[in-house]
Amino acid sequence: MLICDKDFQDVTTYVDFFKENNKIYKPLAKLFKTDSCYYIYDTGTSKVMSCGELEYHILDKIIKDKIDEISELSDRYTEEKFFSALDNIKSAIEEESILKAGKTGVFYSPGHFENLNGMLDNALRQITLELTEKCNLRCGYCIYNDCYEQKRDHGTSDMTEEIAKAAIDYAGLHGDVNDGVAITFYGGEPLLKFDLIKYSIEYAKETIKDKKVWFSMTTNLTLMTPEIAEYLASVGTCSVLCSIDGPEDVHDSYRKDLTGEGSFNKVINGLKCLVEAFGEKAVGMISLSMVFAPPFSYEKLQKIEEFFNSLEWLPKEIGKLITYPTLGSVPDEVVEMLKDNDESRNKDKINDILANWSKAMYFSKLHEDTPIEFFAKRAVESPFLTIHKRPIYSLANSKYPLNACCIPGSRRLYITSKGDFLVCERIDGSPVIGNVFTGIDKENIKKVLVDQYSSESVEECSNCWAARLCNVCYAHCYTDGKLDMEKKRSYCYLTQHFMLNNLTFYHKCLEANPTKLEYLNEIQTS
Numbered sequence: 001m002l003i004c005d006k007d008f009q010d011v012t013t014y015v016d017f018f019k020e021n022n023k024i025y026k027p028l029a030k031l032f033k034t035d036s037c038y039y040i041y042d043t044g045t046s047k048v049m050s051c052g053e054l055e056y057h058i059l060d061k062i063i064k065d066k067i068d069e070i071s072e073l074s075d076r077y078t079e080e081k082f083f084s085a086l087d088n089i090k091s092a093i094e095e096e097s098i099l100k101a102g103k104t105g106v107f108y109s110p111g112h113f114e115n116l117n118g119m120l121d122n123a124l125r126q127i128t129l130e131l132t133e134k135c136n137l138r139c140g141y142c143i144y145n146d147c148y149e150q151k152r153d154h155g156t157s158d159m160t161e162e163i164a165k166a167a168i169d170y171a172g173l174h175g176d177v178n179d180g181v182a183i184t185f186y187g188g189e190p191l192l193k194f195d196l197i198k199y200s201i202e203y204a205k206e207t208i209k210d211k212k213v214w215f216s217m218t219t220n221l222t223l224m225t226p227e228i229a230e231y232l233a234s235v236g237t238c239s240v241l242c243s244i245d246g247p248e249d250v251h252d253s254y255r256k257d258l259t260g261e262g263s264f265n266k267v268i269n270g271l272k273c274l275v276e277a278f279g280e281k282a283v284g285m286i287s288l289s290m291v292f293a294p295p296f297s298y299e300k301l302q303k304i305e306e307f308f309n310s311l312e313w314l315p316k317e318i319g320k321l322i323t324y325p326t327l328g329s330v331p332d333e334v335v336e337m338l339k340d341n342d343e344s345r346n347k348d349k350i351n352d353i354l355a356n357w358s359k360a361m362y363f364s365k366l367h368e369d370t371p372i373e374f375f376a377k378r379a380v381e382s383p384f385l386t387i388h389k390r391p392i393y394s395l396a397n398s399k400y401p402l403n404a405c406c407i408p409g410s411r412r413l414y415i416t417s418k419g420d421f422l423v424c425e426r427i428d429g430s431p432v433i434g435n436v437f438t439g440i441d442k443e444n445i446k447k448v449l450v451d452q453y454s455s456e457s458v459e460e461c462s463n464c465w466a467a468r469l470c471n472v473c474y475a476h477c478y479t480d481g482k483l484d485m486e487k488k489r490s491y492c493y494l495t496q497h498f499m500l501n502n503l504t505f506y507h508k509c510l511e512a513n514p515t516k517l518e519y520l521n522e523i524q525t526s
Contacts, residue, residue, distance in 0.1 A: 011071050014086045018067045021093060025396075026102030027063050030465040031056055032500060034508040041503055044101025044396030046468050048507065049092065054085040062089070062099065100396035105462020107454045108399035111407040116450065119410040120440055124174040124181055126412040127167055128425055131196050132188040133157045133417055137220050137263055140254035141293050141325035143428075157417040158193060164200045166436035167415045172208040174440075180212030186414075186425060191223040201235055216241065218289070220255070222263050224270030229277035239285045242271055246290060246304035254293050275313060287319035290375075296353045305375045320375040324354060354379060359505055366513040381520075383502035386469055388520045400461060404473040408449040409433055409440050423449065429478035449474065452483055464492065469499045 021027070028043035038056040041048050051059065054077055061070050074082045092098050111119045133155025135142075168183065175181030183204055185197050197217065204213050215238040232238050244267050245251040252262025275282045290304065304322070308314065358379040365372045406412065406424075414422040414430070421434035421441075431448050434440040453474070461467050476491040477483060509517060 011074065011083075011086070014090060015067055015070060017090060017093075018062050018070075021099060022062065022065055022067065025100050026463060027099035028102045028463070028465050028467070029059070029063055029099060030500060030503070031060055031063065032504045032507075034504060034511060037507070037511060039503075039507060040098070041465070042096075042098040042101075042396075043465050043467055044099075044398070045097055045393045046390050047096065047098065047392055048503070049096070049098070051088070052085060054081060055088055058085055058089055097393075097395045101398055102463060105398045105400050105458065105467065107402045107458055107461070109402045109407075111410070112402050112405070112450050112454070116407070116446060117442060119407050120442055120445070121174060123176045123407075123410050124171060124413060125176050125179060125410065126182040126184060127171045128184040128186050128412060128414045129159060129164060129167055129200065130186050130188070130415060130417045130425075131159050131164075131190045131193040134192055135188040135220075136192065136222060137189065137255060137257055138260075139220075139256070139291075141291055143326050155188075155417075159196060159415075159417040159419075161196065161199060163415075163417070163419040163436055164196055165203060166419065168200060168204045168207065170436060170439070172204070172211075175208070175211050175213075177211050180214065181208070182214040182216060185215070185217035187218075189220055189223065190217050191219050191228065194223070194228055198231065201238070213237065214239070219243065219270075220263065220267065221270030221274075222257070222266040224273050226273050226277065229270075229273040232274070233277040233279075233281070233285075239287070240274060241287050241289050242267075242274065243289050243291075244268070244271060245293070247307040250300065250304060250307075254291070272313060275315070283315045283317045287321065290320065290322040291325055292322050292354050293325050298353060298357050301354065301357045301376065308375055316373065319378075321378050322354065322376050323379075355501070363505075363509060363512065366509060366516045371519065372516070380502075380505075381523075383471075383499065384506055384517070385520060385523060385525055386471065386499075387503060387506045388517065389525060390468060398462070400467045401470070402454060403457070403461065403470045405453070406473065408445050408474065409442075413440075423474055426475040427478055428475075429480050429482070429484070430474070431478065431481040448481075448483065453477070456483060456485055457488070460489075460492070464496070466496045466499050469503075471495055471498070 025044075030041045030043075032039050032041065033056065038051050038053055039048055040051055040056075040059055054073065057073055058070055061067055061073075070086075077085075093100070107113075111123075171181045171183060183200065185200070187193075190197060201215055204215075215235060217232075217238070218241045220243045232240060243255070245255060248262070248264040251264045251267065255263050255267070257263055274286055278285050288308075292301070292304075308320065309316070354376065358374075358376040361374045362372060362377065362380045365374070408423045409421065412424045414425045414427075415436060416422065419436040420432050421436070422430040423433065424430070431444065432441075433445050433449070461470070464470075470492075472488065472491050472495050477485075477488040479487060506517075
């Protein structure tokens with residue numbers, strides 16, 4: 001709570017105090033409210049403080065630099081309540097260091113700046129091998145289809161053993177000694193190159209002796225056999241992300257093969273093979289990835305959940321991730337299905353069915369004795385972790401993280417079928433930052449992915465209330481290998497709205513049952 005400490009009884013004294021503070025700083029904060037409480041999120045300290053309705057309205061005037069209008073609020077409240085609210089805000093500014101950030105922010109990330117070379121040389125955590133550009137499916141929302149212009153179309157190139165070997169040698173030489181290195185198999189459909197998967201795993205196990213090695217792959221499951229599943233399970237450290245959208249009619253509406261036939265039957269058989277082969281280790285080693293595609297409806301989400309719950313052979317605890325199609329991967333007209341059609345509301349408002357359904361499910365489970373479990377839980381949990389585990393400062397801090405950017409070429413490294421290094425598989429227009437045969441291009445990383453990105457972003461970011469909660473990363477900011485600030489700004493706008501909605505919902509959940517969210521403390525974040 002904002003603490004009352006009555007000092008003055010003259011509104012002009014408070015107005016002068018707030019104005020003086022605003023001259024020194026540009027108060028970065030965001031006000032939000034739940035059904036029953038009012039809050040302020042302060043950017044400089046990352047504190048969230050509850051406040052009364054009057055304090056909320058006074059803070060709104062301060063943040064918007066309309067301090068002269070504060071006295072107008074006095075007519076609505078008693079004198080005692082009005083001056084008590086002014087006292088509380090003044091005390092919070094002085095004692096809690098809120099509203100003291102803005103104008104002079106800088107990016108702070110030793111890994112990106114002072115320690116960049118060391119991170120590139122000795123702290124590589126993951127390589128992703130694009131084993132093939134080929135795929136045996138033609139999913140309607142695939143980022144490699146003709147509709148999506150920011151990625152290559154379905155290709156014909158395969159990675160050679162020579163390139164795979166060189167990539168693994170690079171991982172062995174530069175992988176993190178303490179945390180180990182992960183090798184991920186990607187495509188196209190990586191099981192089209194199962195022999196190369198097997199070769200790569202055996203070669204890595206044989207040659208990388210001084211650090212831990214994990215393996216993972218993403219597959220559409222259509223080529224999964226009992227023999228392949230048994231091999232993957234036998235590795236002991238190989239996890240599998242499986243693409244399956246739900247029951248047969250939902251899955252087959254988008255996930256079709258080259259002839260236009262649905263792939264559900266092959267996929268479900270492949271998933272059964274994996275679950276049987278992994279046995280008790282299926283939970284933790286197998287996870288499911290779903291795309292929630294048009295037509296969008298709450299009934300469709302319920303149908304998907306009921307389908308997975310009906311599979312008696314599928315462990316209920318297996319991780320499940322559901323997302324919308326990548327923007328631009330389906331025709332623009334289908335995005336109109338997301339628009340809110342209620343004429344009494346803003347026509348441009350997005351009716352986020354997935355988020356709304358997930359939040360309703362999450363909130364309904366807060367008073368149950370069992371853990372919060374449902375297939376779209378991660379849609380809520382991911383932003384909750386950002387909020388729950390954010391660093392909180394006693395004094396205003398003008399140093400901000402470099403958005404949500406990982407250390408390029410260190411956190412992960414995407415290696416194309418031809419051997420080029422890209423930042424990761426999620427970046428549509430990633431610059432080339434090296435090659436398996438010539439190594440990492442440190443100069444280009446520093447120039448394009450660190451110096452240029454930070455210098456062109458810092459002014460806007462240091463004046464953004466969501467700077468400490470940002471989920472914008474390189475994946476949202478490049479076109480044809482070059483930084484695209486207009487593209488980035490569009491994601492900045494979405495991020496601000498996304499985080500405001502989640503700040504509000506997180507505190508609504510805290511009000512309902514604070515102990516229920518304690519499980520978030522145990523979840524490891526990278």
